[in-house]
Amino acid sequence: MSDVMRPIPFAQVMDWVLTEHETQGSIFGVRKAYVHKGGAERIFEERIETPFGPAAGPNTQLAQNIIASYVAGSRFFELKTVQVMDGEELSACVNKPCIVAEDECYNCEWSTELTVPQAFAEYVKAWWACKLIAREYGLGDPDGFVFNMSVGYSLDGIKSEKVDRYIEGMKDASGSEVWAECRDWALANLDRFQNVDADFVNSVSPQISNSVTESTLHGCPPDEIERIATYLITEKGVNTYIKCNPTLLGYDFARERLNELGFDYIAFDDTHFREDLQWADAVPMFERLIKLCDEKGLAFGVKLTNTFPVDVTRGELPSEEMYMSGRSLFPLTVELARRISRQFDGRLRISYSGGADARNIRDLYAAGIWPITMATNVLKPGGYERFYQIAGLLAGAPRSEVVDVDAVTELAARVASGKDYRKPIKPAKPHKIDAELPLMSCFTAPCRSGCPIQQDIPAYLSRVDEGKFAEALQIIVERNALPHITGNLCPHPCGAKCERSFYEPDGARIRGHKLDAARGGFEEVVAKLRAAGPAKSAAAANKNVAVIGGGPAGLATAFFLTRAGARVTIIERTDSLGGVARHVIPEFRISHEDIDHDVALCLAFGAQVQMGREVTSVRQLFDEGFTDVVVATGAWAPGRVGLERGEEIDVLDFLRAEKAGEPMELGTDVVIVGAGNTAMDAARVAKRSAGVENVRIVYRRTKKEMPADEEELQLALEEGVELMELLAPKAVEGGVLTCDVMRLGEPDGSGRRRPEPTGETAQVPATAVICAVGEQIERGLYEGAGVEVDRRGRPAGTATGVDHVWAAGDCRRGPATFVEAIADAQAVARDLAGVDFNAYAEKNVRADKLDAIMARKGEICLDVAGCTTSRCLGCATVCEVCCDVCPNRANVAIKVPGLAQQQVVHVDGMCNECGNCAVFCPWSGRPYKDKLTLFWSAEDMDASENHGFLPLPDGTFRVRLASGEGVYDVSDAACGLPEDVRLTICAVRDNYTYLLAK
Known part of the structure; x- marks a missing residue:
């Protein structure tokens, strides 16, 4: 059953570890094994080589998750929370998928979906495995890591028999069946190790954990929180941290801080802030617990912070409320760390979670905040191997002995004012490609x-x-x-x-x-x-093509056609080639030299040029002997704001004049109406114009709906251009532009919310109004050639519907980008001359x-500005993103003899359908549903709809594909299965036996 995790027996865990390391050089997919050299910190009377690791969550609920974290460099493990409600009862309460971590992370799961005894067994197995591989592979001191329990959520639940047995078992596991299972396996398999002997096995300590992080649900009363902590300290005798909620900051601060950083779309009210632990109750409680732990000789601290409850408003997850973490939580958590460190003068220990990553972990550690745990960071591409870099960053790093109040204060201030934690102004564009995820061979760029x-x-x-x-x-x-x-x-x-x-x-x-x-x-x-010279293409040999317009679309068309062997003449009405790039785009964005080089490139195969000629008739060009005509004239007809009164300047006229060295008189206050990239260019040029003091962009929507690219908008704002949102121009007179004040209503056909007038007006100083609301297509050539156009003057496509008349660029699409103009040129060359553009596809x-x-x-690159390499991840060669981001390691990359690419196999029994792989897969698909699936039992296969395979006792395989289901002897090449599927199943059977259920 796809959403039920099946714990792996210790023998299979270790067989997997040892065999994968021997054959693949990795352990649970982690190739970068961190080897710790040097000393260790002291915590809870234990040693910890690196003061960080996975937080209580999806990365610490199964043995393999913890092992992968250890191999990558973690040495502190906050185990996933256990509570009295567990197993199937809990799973029924968790909606799936339950994780989405595309930027900030949201989840709707909160504790282990295993039963409490199963969770205990996973942690014991992980403890043993980490001890064994530490010694066998020389990764560090086998006693150099710490397991930290997490329990919740009520005192009665923690006192329940199964949770109490869990706590006592973690304190001393020696009497448990799983302890004996692990020890006995190790003693029986000493021949599989080079550096592990019986003395080492018998020396492994059964004290798995003597510390606990108390986790409480939102709304838990302060006296209940203190009772739980007191019980853990006095009755269980364990070092105790209390996990605090971000709600301690108060609603007003949290709302204001998230708004300031661009997370204003995250919805929440003040309910949890009113019902959660209050600052006035927390401070004296912590003082009492500090004193109590001092008396008992135990450590006390706070864990900052829990996740932050917010509303589901955009269908992020199938629940009404979800828990936020990651980048957006960091500014809140570090501020709470500042307040607590100041209140307690640095003497209250702080364990940290809440947006920690490679960018900030050294600052946290230097300030004396540790151990540090994370979940969101390793749920992103790179996965557990992100820990490797962090371990290196912390190796030998200095830290304060107590929490450094000034350092935390400085960090909080830097976070509040810096850009690292600021959401981009505009929403991210969809990252998935518009194609279904293939069952096999899915690596793509x-x-x-x-x-x-x-x-x-x-x-x-x-x-x-x-x-x-x-x-x-x-x-x-x-x-x-x-x-x-x-x-x-x-x-x-x-x-x-x-x-x-x-x-x-x-x-x-x-x-x-x-x-x-x-x-x-x-x-x-x-x-x-x-x-x-040109290619000798038969399709192009007899073509004599006229290209009307020497801008980007015309130049690109000429290049592709002449390279194929066609004769091409570019007819340009001005005295130079380059179109908008030459005549309109300001030189601070592109130099004439760069444009000249592209012109030279496009003429390299002998295209002819006629300058200063205005073409008024396509028919005339046919009469001159051209076989085909490509209209590539751009979109030069002016757009209009439609002011009721006053004059407006066309943006193209303005930019052309400025670039030609013939500046217009603009006065002191310039208003740009429009919000595309051309408007940003106009604003930046106007800002540089003599006599101009203020440049304002007036836009009827908000900046999030602007069509301009984020970087173009940001450059304009950085240069002092002012953005005035929700204003629609009406009239300009007397140096004042009167605008209707707008509000956003329901989405229109473009998906953007439609602006609606409020009935109010606003006045904006305006000595000049420049219209940049969208240039229009000149229709004369189309009309003369009999080409039908739509209401915006656009033909049907690059093939206009009239034989031998083609269109490319802005005059085909309306105002578009240069790369879209090149795409049109490709389409013309492909259809007109049979050009194939795939010569270098395999070189990807x-x-x-x-x-x-x-x-x-x-x-992670910590200095992007100073980095000269591309940082390309080579997705076409090896993607494996779904393998990276799976906390349970349920997606496995398989080397298949006979196939060029590795294949991804989904292991059903290790998956709880968290959905994280579906978030990051570049395809429009869900790897946990759409990839070839290995099943461990007929029961699980029957409960799933996935295409996949099940090994049968007689050596055959039950296989289900879109074509149907059957039993196959995969050794027989003629068994009837698709060859890539057959070869993959054979590879699993022959080379990855550790994946198979034992």
């Missing part, structure tokens, strides 16, 4: 799918990283005729699909590397193109660079 021209991005990024600029540019120009223009100006929609964006918000350095390749390889590549896969690609996994 999602960046290519997000690119309108399917640029071979991984291929050229790897060459630039190697310093092979000409080779990289050769790959680029196969599909992209304008590498300099797009290297400067492309809005890089590929970045929205980039898996690296889950490491750093900017993703891989795609556009920057394109420009590096263009500038570094231009001379060599252009020389080679000219020397090689770099099997020779697999080790280097894998080394980047889990490694």
